[in-house]
Amino acid sequence: MGNVAEAVVHFAVRQSQGAGWDPSLPRRQQDKWDEHASFMDALVDDGFVVLGGPLGTGDEVLLIVRAGSEAEIEARLAEDPWTPLEMLSIAEIEPWQIWLGRPART
Numbered sequence: 001m002g003n004v005a006e007a008v009v010h011f012a013v014r015q016s017q018g019a020g021w022d023p024s025l026p027r028r029q030q031d032k033w034d035e036h037a038s039f040m041d042a043l044v045d046d047g048f049v050v051l052g053g054p055l056g057t058g059d060e061v062l063l064i065v066r067a068g069s070e071a072e073i074e075a076r077l078a079e080d081p082w083t084p085l086e087m088l089s090i091a092e093i094e095p096w097q098i099w100l101g102r103p104a105r106t
Contacts, residue, residue: 010050010096013063013073020086027058035081048076061088064096 017023022030030036043049043065052063067073070093082088 009066009068010098011065011067011070011073012092012094012096013065013077013090014055014092015061015063015077015088016091017059018086018089020082021088027054030082030087031085032081032087036087039080043076060091 020031027033028037040049040052044052048065048067050064050066052061054060055062065073067076073093074090077083077090080088
């Protein structure tokens with residue numbers, strides 16, 4: 001059997017609010033929300049993001065992504081219009097082996 005990292009195609013990605021986040025505003029009123037939302041919708045449409053959304057109080061976001069490596073995840077999320085504004089930053093990337101249920105296939 002090959003390396004476990006090679007077999008994993010799903011990752012759990014936690015993002016945290018960054019220095020550019022305005023805590024006085026709701027998520028959908030943050031600077032460049034529409035551009036960020038369009039970017040994320042495109043990642044869903046192409047099958048990269050399987051599931052995603054804010055956790056708990058909304059200070060963090062959880063994304064379940066389908067990718068070949070952590071480097072691919074970092075590169076794709078770096079293209080988010082919120083990245084240069086420091087709205088969200090990657091807090092953690094963990095390989096995730098799905099044993100129960102079946103993620104949607106695109």
